[in-house]
Amino acid sequence: MNNDSQGVMGWLNYMQDHAGYLLSLTWGHLVMVFCGLGLALLVGIPLGVVCAKNEKLAPWILTTANIIQVLPSLALLALVMIMLGLGFKTIVFSLFLYSLLPIIRNTYVGLKEVDAGVNEAGKGVGMSAWQLLFKVQLPLSLPFLMAGLRLAAVIAIGVATLAPLIGGEGLGREIYAGLNLRNNLKIYAGAIPAALLAILADIVLGKLQDKLKQGRRQAKV
Amino acid sequence: MIQFEDVKKTYEDGREVLKSVNLDIQAGEITVLIGPSGCGKTTTMKLINRLIAPSAGQIRIDGQDIAKSDPVGLRRKIGYVIQNIGLFPHMTIAKNVGVVPRLLKWDRAATDRRVDELLSLVGLDSEIYRSRYPSELSGGQQQRIGVIRALAADPDIILMDEPFSALDPISREQLQNELIRLQQELRKTIVFVTHDMDEAIKLGDTIVLMKDGNIVQTGRPEQILRHPANDFVKSFIGKKRLANEHQPDELPIVDEVMVEHPATASPTRGLAEAVKMMEKRRVDSLLIVDKNNRLQGSVSIYRVLDQYGEESKTVADVMKPVEHVVQTGTSLSAALQIMSEHQLSNLAVVREDRQFVGLITRGTVVSHMAGMYASERPGESDHVAV
Ligand SMILES: Nc1ncnc2c1ncn2[C@@H]1O[C@H](COP(=O)(O)OP(=O)(O)OP(=O)(O)O)[C@@H](O)[C@H]1O
Ligand SMILES: [Mg+2]
Numbered sequence: 001m002n003n004d005s006q007g008v009m010g011w012l013n014y015m016q017d018h019a020g021y022l023l024s025l026t027w028g029h030l031v032m033v034f035c036g037l038g039l040a041l042l043v044g045i046p047l048g049v050v051c052a053k054n055e056k057l058a059p060w061i062l063t064t065a066n067i068i069q070v071l072p073s074l075a076l077l078a079l080v081m082i083m084l085g086l087g088f089k090t091i092v093f094s095l096f097l098y099s100l101l102p103i104i105r106n107t108y109v110g111l112k113e114v115d116a117g118v119n120e121a122g123k124g125v126g127m128s129a130w131q132l133l134f135k136v137q138l139p140l141s142l143p144f145l146m147a148g149l150r151l152a153a154v155i156a157i158g159v160a161t162l163a164p165l166i167g168g169e170g171l172g173r174e175i176y177a178g179l180n181l182r183n184n185l186k187i188y189a190g191a192i193p194a195a196l197l198a199i200l201a202d203i204v205l206g207k208l209q210d211k212l213k214q215g216r217r218q219a220k221v
Numbered sequence: 222m223i224q225f226e227d228v229k230k231t232y233e234d235g236r237e238v239l240k241s242v243n244l245d246i247q248a249g250e251i252t253v254l255i256g257p258s259g260c261g262k263t264t265t266m267k268l269i270n271r272l273i274a275p276s277a278g279q280i281r282i283d284g285q286d287i288a289k290s291d292p293v294g295l296r297r298k299i300g301y302v303i304q305n306i307g308l309f310p311h312m313t314i315a316k317n318v319g320v321v322p323r324l325l326k327w328d329r330a331a332t333d334r335r336v337d338e339l340l341s342l343v344g345l346d347s348e349i350y351r352s353r354y355p356s357e358l359s360g361g362q363q364q365r366i367g368v369i370r371a372l373a374a375d376p377d378i379i380l381m382d383e384p385f386s387a388l389d390p391i392s393r394e395q396l397q398n399e400l401i402r403l404q405q406e407l408r409k410t411i412v413f414v415t416h417d418m419d420e421a422i423k424l425g426d427t428i429v430l431m432k433d434g435n436i437v438q439t440g441r442p443e444q445i446l447r448h449p450a451n452d453f454v455k456s457f458i459g460k461k462r463l464a465n466e467h468q469p470d471e472l473p474i475v476d477e478v479m480v481e482h483p484a485t486a487s488p489t490r491g492l493a494e495a496v497k498m499m500e501k502r503r504v505d506s507l508l509i510v511d512k513n514n515r516l517q518g519s520v521s522i523y524r525v526l527d528q529y530g531e532e533s534k535t536v537a538d539v540m541k542p543v544e545h546v547v548q549t550g551t552s553l554s555a556a557l558q559i560m561s562e563h564q565l566s567n568l569a570v571v572r573e574d575r576q577f578v579g580l581i582t583r584g585t586v587v588s589h590m591a592g593m594y595a596s597e598r599p600g601e602s603d604h605v606a607v
Contacts, residue, residue, distance in 0.1 A: 121307030123272060125321050125370070126297030139311045 028169030036095025048107025065101040086167035099152035106148025110141025150205035157198040228278035253421040256431035262414040300371030300379035308355040315351040321374040339369040361392035479579030488537035516577040
């Protein structure tokens, strides 16, 4: 409350004064999110493909990812911390786990949604199973995958604010500093950019998703 | 030549979908598989490019057992037009048509050239269509693309599964004619599935009639029409065609020959609408009928274009009265006489109360006569544009 009198102007001043520091926190935040998402894509897409190709394995993989997803974020962080200790790799690994479900599930759904006729045409013109996957099925499921990535990104940006609790970097640091010092300016200086990042990611990835959908509309008879 | 020897197909659920099929498909011919839905036409076709494996028996192409060939390589050598078009929605038309050449690693220039050539073959301007996506084409155009995609790598064998089924009668007729024209040049071995007997007779060098996983009769269209093997074949051919086969001397009445849904418009239509309708139906005149379906007059494209500048005019303002009509039940010969006497290109058929029921055109007459007196090659009569 002690800072409220300063209002928006005060906050802007604070932001300006600490721009360099805040930018470096934002950058750290983004690096964690990118690493987590990158790992999740690297692992999630192949797992999604496995699910689509193997109906027996699909429920196991999806259920596991689902359980990870419903764990409260603090509990997950704590569990990972027990395994990996404090630091950057712990937070990245947690973000990776958190992003896994949307990516696996959307890859899986996207592949399942590919029209049976299109699959058959691919086989019929003489594509091998890999060619069919890379030239037809994956490109066609890209809008779905993008939707998954969008969801994962928004979640990850949020979860990453918890990073300081386990020795990580990012905008969360400013938020916790603010909480400890009872300094609202600091809290806003961390929370507002984090929220903006999430909104921005949502908009940008949403745009990308729309773009992918164009020209990929299902051929109608 | 493609040979089926004692081929059986039983699915996992135990259903015997093909029961000992023996069939020789001649090279350079169109062989039409026809039969009711679910009789096993698609199954038979997919056995040829190994999309389905037989449960028993052998299939040979030029004497080679296909079970010993590499399925992917085999499929690249066989053109395939699938039942529901199956264009790749994320690829442009050029990419779709060139997919097999690219799989075969043709160089780019050769593929591009081939794509342009094929597009012009089916009357699509490659400047316009190359870079479009399938969803930006009409159903008829998509089916054309489906057909030329199968032709792209110049395969000797082409499988076509109901390629024209989703089309309106006019585009369908057009594509059939295009196929006949192409085949005269290319002489491919074509296996063509349909359940439309008219299409089978028009296109087939050989017709294979199937029922419940068996082949009921195989033969030239003429043979099948003249000597149907049993009642099933007879019923499939239909009474009308059989009657025509047996009594060619009895002259038909106009009702049998007329087009039943010619292009009509109501009197209140504007001129631009009229032009659009003519374009769509590919006709050069429209018959004008009121809401009780009474014939009011006719307009030709020339009259419409003549007055096109006047936006407030409707077709009622430019139509000419129809001077000559015939009533239902009139014999065709009487109708023909009227047509030749007055130099008419078509003649409306009406009921007593002047309710409009159909139209006789020169084209319909010719194809009807040709159908009745069908001789060696039933395909020939159908080049007449209606
Ligand atoms: N994968 C499958 N598993 C089990 N049964 C199948 C399978 N595919 C097709 N069938 C059955 O085999 C029979 C023949 O099918 P097919 O597709 O060859 O028929 P069709 O003659 O092409 O029919 P249509 O004219 O409707 O296309 C049908 O009864 C169908 O239900
Ligand atoms: Mg079929």
